[in-house]
Amino acid sequence: xxxxxxxxxxxxxxxxxxxxxxxxxxxxxxxxxxxxxxxxxxxxxxxxxxxxxxxxxxxxxxxxxxxxxxxxxxxxxxxxxxxxxxxxxxxxxxxxxxxxxxxxxxxxxxxxxxxxxxxxxxxxxxxxxxxxxxxxxxxxxxxxxxxxxxxxxxxxxxxxxxxxxxxxxxxxxxxxxxxxxxxxxxxxxxxxxxxxxxxxxxxxxxxxxxxxxxxxxxxxxxxxxxxxxxxxxxxxxxxxxxxxxxxxxxxxxxxxxxxxxxxxxxxxxxxxxxxxxxxxxxxxxxxxxxxxxxxxxxxxxxxxxxxxxxxxxxxxxxxxxxxxxxxxxxxxxxxxxxxxxxxxxxxxxxxxxxxxxxxxxxxxxxxxxxxxxxxxxxxxxxxxxxxxxxxxxxxxxxxxxxxxxxxxxxxxxxxxxxxxxxxxxxxxxxxxxxxxxxxxxxxxxxxxxxxxx
Numbered sequence: 001x002x003x004x005x006x007x008x009x010x011x012x013x014x015x016x017x018x019x020x021x022x023x024x025x026x027x028x029x030x031x032x033x034x035x036x037x038x039x040x041x042x043x044x045x046x047x048x049x050x051x052x053x054x055x056x057x058x059x060x061x062x063x064x065x066x067x068x069x070x071x072x073x074x075x076x077x078x079x080x081x082x083x084x085x086x087x088x089x090x091x092x093x094x095x096x097x098x099x100x101x102x103x104x105x106x107x108x109x110x111x112x113x114x115x116x117x118x119x120x121x122x123x124x125x126x127x128x129x130x131x132x133x134x135x136x137x138x139x140x141x142x143x144x145x146x147x148x149x150x151x152x153x154x155x156x157x158x159x160x161x162x163x164x165x166x167x168x169x170x171x172x173x174x175x176x177x178x179x180x181x182x183x184x185x186x187x188x189x190x191x192x193x194x195x196x197x198x199x200x201x202x203x204x205x206x207x208x209x210x211x212x213x214x215x216x217x218x219x220x221x222x223x224x225x226x227x228x229x230x231x232x233x234x235x236x237x238x239x240x241x242x243x244x245x246x247x248x249x250x251x252x253x254x255x256x257x258x259x260x261x262x263x264x265x266x267x268x269x270x271x272x273x274x275x276x277x278x279x280x281x282x283x284x285x286x287x288x289x290x291x292x293x294x295x296x297x298x299x300x301x302x303x304x305x306x307x308x309x310x311x312x313x314x315x316x317x318x319x320x321x322x323x324x325x326x327x328x329x330x331x332x333x334x335x336x337x338x339x340x341x342x343x344x345x346x347x348x349x350x351x352x353x354x355x356x357x358x359x360x361x362x363x364x365x366x367x368x369x370x371x372x373x374x375x376x377x378x379x380x381x382x383x384x385x386x387x388x389x390x391x392x393x394x395x396x397x398x399x400x401x402x403x404x405x406x407x408x409x410x411x412x413x414x415x416x417x418x419x420x421x422x423x424x425x426x427x428x429x430x431x432x433x434x435x436x437x438x439x440x441x442x443x444x445x446x447x448x449x450x451x452x453x
Contacts, residue, residue: 007182012168012175019167023160025225025383028155034149038124039113046126046142049076052139057133074123075100076142079107081137100143108141115146122146169185184372185215189222250282261296304342309452312339312371314382319352320369329360329367336372339379340452348447351429354381354422355445363442376450383444384440389437397435 007136049069056065062078070076070092076093112127127141183206192203193343204223207216257275260423265270313335320331341348359367363386370381389397398419419435426433429449437443 007179007181008172008175012172013176015171019164019171023164027153027160031153034153035115035124038144038146038149039115039126042124042126042142042144043113044342045071045144046128046140049138049142050128050130053078054132062089063092070094071142071144073097073147075103076143077105077141079105079139079141080126080132081107081109085307097143097145103143105141105443108166109137112225116143121206122150129164131267182215182256185219188234189219192222196226202226202233207442208231217238232325251298253282254279305347307342308345310341310343310345310348312341312373312378315345315348316352316369316371316380319349319356323353323360327360331356331367333369337372337374339371339373341449342452343379343449347429348424348431349423351431351447352382354418354425355382355447358418358445359443361387365442373451376451377430378449381444382446385442388439388441388443389435390439391437394437400434 024295028260046074052063053065053071060068065075072094074097075091075093078089080408091103091105092365093100100123103116108127108129110129114125114126116123116125122145124144124146125141126143127139129137130140132138182354188205192205194202195201204226205219207219248292257278261275311347313333314335316335320333323329356367356369359382363384365385370380370383372378374377416430423433432448434444434446436446
C-alpha cells in the first residue's frame with residue numbers, strides 16, 4: 001500500500017472514529033439528561049398529586065380523585081401494603097394508555113423512581129409512600145409516558161447520523177488532500193533520485209522559499225546532500241584521473257628502461273647503470289606517492305591520536321635537527337615564548353615535516369621555524385624565501401594533486417598530495433592551518449593549536 005493511501009486511510013478513519021464517538025457521547029448524554037429530567041418532573045407531579053389526594057380523601061371519593069389527578073398520558077393508582085394486588089382501588093389510566101392497567105402492582109416501602117418499558121414504549125414510574133387516613137402506609141404511584149422524549153431522541157439520532165454522514169465527506173476529502181500534501185515532496189524526491197540514476201546527472205528539488213515546515217527542511221537537506229555527493233563525485237573523478245596520470249608516467253619510465261635493458265643492457269654497462277638508477281628513482285617516487293594515497297584514502301580513525309604534553313620550541317628544534325641530517329638544509333628555530341600544547345607528538349612532527357619539505361623543494365635559502373603562544377593559542381610557523389604562490393592559487397593548494405606550477409612539480413619531486421595530507425592530519429589533531437605567500441618573496445605556513453595550561 002502506498003504511503004499516500006495509508007495516510008488517507010488512517011487519517012480519514014481516525015477522524016471518522018472521533019466524529020462517531022463525539023456524536024455517540026452527545027446522544028447518550030442528552031438521553032441521560034432527558035430521562036433524568038422526566039423522572040424529576042414525574043416526581044414533582046407525583047408529590048403534588050399525593051398531597052391533593054391525601055387532603056381530599058375524606059371529602060371526595062378516592063376513585064373520583066384518581067380520575068381527577070390521572071396524567072393525560074399515563075396511569076395513577078394507589079397500592080397498599082400487605083400483599084394486596086392493586087390495593088383497594090383499581091388503577092385509573094388516560095384513554096391512550098389503557099394497557100398500563102395490566103401492569104402488576106408492586107408495593108415499595110420507600111420512594112422509588114425508575115424507567116420501565118411496556119408494550120415497546122418507555123414510561124417514568126414514581127412511587128411515593130403516603131400515610132393514609134386509617135394510618136396505613138400506601139403507595140401513590142404515577143406512571144407517565146415518555147413517548148414525546150423518545151420521539152425527540154429518535155429525531156436526534158436521525159440528525160446525528162445525517163450530520164455524521166455529511167461530515168464524513170469533507171473528512172475523506174481533507175484526508176486525501178493531506179495525503180497528497182505530505183506525499184508530494186516525497187514523490188518529488190523519489191522522482192528526482194530516479195532521474196539521477198537514469199541520467200547520471202545530479203539534480204535538485206525545486207523548493208518553496210517561503211515554506212518553513214518539516215517537509216521544506218527535508219527538501220533542503222536533500223539538496224544539500226546532493227551538493228555534497230556531487231562535490232565528492234567530482235573530487236573522486238579528479239582524484240582517479242590525477243592518480244592514473246601520476247602513476248602512468250613512472251610506470252612508463254620503468255617499462256621503457258626495462259625494455260632498453262632487455263635489449264642492450266648486457267652490451268652497454270653505462271646504459272645498465274643509467275637504467276637501474278632511473279628505475280630505482282621512479283620506484284621510490286611511486287612508493288612515496290602510494291603511501292600518501294593510502295593515507296588520504298583511509299578512514300579518519302586511522303590516525304589513532306594519543307595526546308601528550310608537548311613544548312613546541314623543543315619539538316621544532318628536534319625536527320630541525322632531523323631535517324638537517326636528512327637533507328643538509330639549515331633550519332633556524334626561534335621560540336618567542338614557551339608554548340605548551342596537548343597533542344600527538346608523532347603526528348605533529350609529521351605535519352611540521354610536510355611544511356619543511358615544501359620549503360626545501362621551492363627555496364634555496366635557509367628555512368625559519370618560529371614557535372610561540374598568546375591569548376590561549378600556540379603556533380608553529382615555517383617560513384621560506386622561495387618562489388612563493390600566487391594569491392588566487394592559495395585556496396586550491398590543499399586540493400589533492402594540485403600543483404601551482406605543473407611543469408616544475410615533477411622536476412622537484414612533488415605529487416600535489418602533501419598539503420592535502422597536512423589538512424587531514426590537522427583535522428585529526430584539532431589544529432588549524434594558515435598559508436600566506438607572496439610571489440618572489442616566500443611562503444609562511446602556520447599551525448595553530450589550543451595552548452595547554
